[in-house]
Amino acid sequence: MLVDVRPTKRLHGSSPLDVRPVLGPLVQALGQDSVDLSRLRVVCDWIQYKHNFRDTVDVRSITTTDGMESAVEVAVDLRRAGSVDISDEVVEALREHRHPDTRGRTYLEPWTPGKNSCIWDFNALYWQALSSWEQATGAAYEQALPGGSSDARSVGAAREMIHKLFSIWDELAVHNALPDELYVIELGVGNGGPARIWLDEFRVMAQEHGGDYYRRLHYIMGDYSPYVLKQAQHAVAEHATKVSSIVLDATDPASALGFLRHKAFLAYVSNVYDNLPTDEVASLSGRMYRVEVRAYVANRAAERLAEHASLLSSDIVAVAAKLLRLGPELLAEAMPAHFPDVGAAVRFWQELWAEVRLEERYVPLEGLDLYEIAPSVTGEALRPVLEGCGDIRMQVSNGAVASFVGTLPLLHPYGYLHCHDLFVTDPARYDTNFCGPGKYDGSVVNWVNGPLLRYIGNRRGFDVDFVPFTHRASTNIMTLTAQARD
Ligand SMILES: C[S@@+](CC[C@H](N)C(=O)[O-])C[C@H]1O[C@@H](n2cnc3c(N)ncnc32)[C@H](O)[C@@H]1O
Numbered sequence: 001m002l003v004d005v006r007p008t009k010r011l012h013g014s015s016p017l018d019v020r021p022v023l024g025p026l027v028q029a030l031g032q033d034s035v036d037l038s039r040l041r042v043v044c045d046w047i048q049y050k051h052n053f054r055d056t057v058d059v060r061s062i063t064t065t066d067g068m069e070s071a072v073e074v075a076v077d078l079r080r081a082g083s084v085d086i087s088d089e090v091v092e093a094l095r096e097h098r099h100p101d102t103r104g105r106t107y108l109e110p111w112t113p114g115k116n117s118c119i120w121d122f123n124a125l126y127w128q129a130l131s132s133w134e135q136a137t138g139a140a141y142e143q144a145l146p147g148g149s150s151d152a153r154s155v156g157a158a159r160e161m162i163h164k165l166f167s168i169w170d171e172l173a174v175h176n177a178l179p180d181e182l183y184v185i186e187l188g189v190g191n192g193g194p195a196r197i198w199l200d201e202f203r204v205m206a207q208e209h210g211g212d213y214y215r216r217l218h219y220i221m222g223d224y225s226p227y228v229l230k231q232a233q234h235a236v237a238e239h240a241t242k243v244s245s246i247v248l249d250a251t252d253p254a255s256a257l258g259f260l261r262h263k264a265f266l267a268y269v270s271n272v273y274d275n276l277p278t279d280e281v282a283s284l285s286g287r288m289y290r291v292e293v294r295a296y297v298a299n300r301a302a303e304r305l306a307e308h309a310s311l312l313s314s315d316i317v318a319v320a321a322k323l324l325r326l327g328p329e330l331l332a333e334a335m336p337a338h339f340p341d342v343g344a345a346v347r348f349w350q351e352l353w354a355e356v357r358l359e360e361r362y363v364p365l366e367g368l369d370l371y372e373i374a375p376s377v378t379g380e381a382l383r384p385v386l387e388g389c390g391d392i393r394m395q396v397s398n399g400a401v402a403s404f405v406g407t408l409p410l411l412h413p414y415g416y417l418h419c420h421d422l423f424v425t426d427p428a429r430y431d432t433n434f435c436g437p438g439k440y441d442g443s444v445v446n447w448v449n450g451p452l453l454r455y456i457g458n459r460r461g462f463d464v465d466f467v468p469f470t471h472r473a474s475t476n477i478m479t480l481t482a483q484a485r486d
Pocket of ligand 1: 127150151152153187188189190191194222223224225228248249250251269270271272275276
């Protein structure tokens with residue numbers, strides 16, 4: 001039996017985490033259970049996201065190619081384990097695992113790779129129907145972020161980017177190689193606050209610099225939420241003649257922005273990659289697995305939800321699907337007897353989302369070359385990242401990879417990509433830290449696989465660098481830059 005205590009940093013320091021009250025009873029309970037200990041892994045994480053998709057104890061199958069269970073993983077959240085009777089939880093979770101019919105779960109979907117889970121439909125709904133959500137909570141989405149606001153609002157970070165742009169442009173101008181139109185694109189603009197700061201600073205710096213960079217600037221804001229784009233347009237109204245906005249999918253920027261091929265001097269992407277769909281893969285005892293998930297709510301929660309909306313608990317799956325298809329406004333119109341107004345539909349949405357959990361299982365991955373990370377990127381790109389790591393589980397960041405490889409061709413040969421995000425830069429982090437998914441309000445967050453992006457960028461002739469975001473103290477945000485090699 002392997003017991004993996006992952007949050008090793010917490011075991012040190014002035015008030016170290018004492019795992020004995022958890023591990024002692026846990027190992028004892030396992031010893032008294034009929035589970036085959038020789039085929040058991042116990043993985044203890046510290047899940048820093050207060051709102052997440054896991055229970056304190058989860059049990060997962062590790063399966064063979066013919067769907068049989070070859071081993072079992074018991075996952076424990078050490079943050080919450082101290083406040084439950086861990087022996088009871090483990091015994092009960094294992095019993096339910098052996099008798100799935102007694103699990104008391106209402107499944108929202110069949111088994112699926114993580115990136116296809118309906119949690120991403122919830123995520124998209126959040127951005128599409130943000131106004132209804134924010135109205136109900138009385139708080140803007142930024143308040144759910146660590147620190148209560150987006151790091152992209154940093155004036156210092158904006159000035160740094162603009163300064164770099166001016167250097168590139170000045171150099172090109174000397175050689176008469178600067179085009180008249182200076183394109184900057186931003187993917188995933190949110191409420192436009194960061195864009196506003198960027199444009200304000202740009203205007204000031206352009207004035208100080210002299211010349212006509214502000215006149216020549218075209219700032220293109222892209223987002224998949226028309227509501228968000230409208231908010232952003234409002235925020236940058238003072239720069240309206242310089243700005244266009246486009247509804248686009250950040251995972252396929254070239255579809256909408258193909259006309260900018262080799263023309264954009266800056267592609268700016270802040271806190272978006274961590275919000276794009278991802279699979280997880282794992283290497284366990286020398287075998288590669290893909291993590292499959294199945295979103296569910298506990299039957300007890302389904303009953304509560306049903307009662308609040310005068311539904312039968314057997315209706316919950318269909319109504320959840322309807323919510324994801326229609327959004328809260330149309331749901332209220334379509335089912336007035338259950339949701340007399342939009343507020344009632346939003347309450348249902350928020351309660352449902354709070355209850356959504358992910359059941360997981362490991363399914364063998366038959367050859368990395370057969371696995372598609374993103375269009376034109378096969379799983380082979382994972383090999384150098386996984387090499388030498390031993391047992392490991394990590395996000396593939398499929399959406400981020402798709403966005404990244406779709407953005408690079410839009411860059412002018414001297415242009416660059418600039419991203420602020422939660423990047424894992426050393427694969428060792430996956431061994432010791434929980435990297436998602438978590439819930440930020442109605443959205444999903446996962447740390448982004450930096451080594452994978454670096455490898456993919458390098459293979460395409462780009463230098464990819466990561467530096468800590470220095471414009472706010474104690475933030476986990478890193479800055480990625482990618483620029484074509486000389
Ligand atoms: C957390 S907000 C970041 C806003 C802003 N960039 C910042 O740093 O404060 C994420 C933004 O990405 C957008 N977004 C998420 N997934 C997207 C996708 N697939 N295509 C386009 N936009 C997306 C959301 O609508 C939202 O505006």
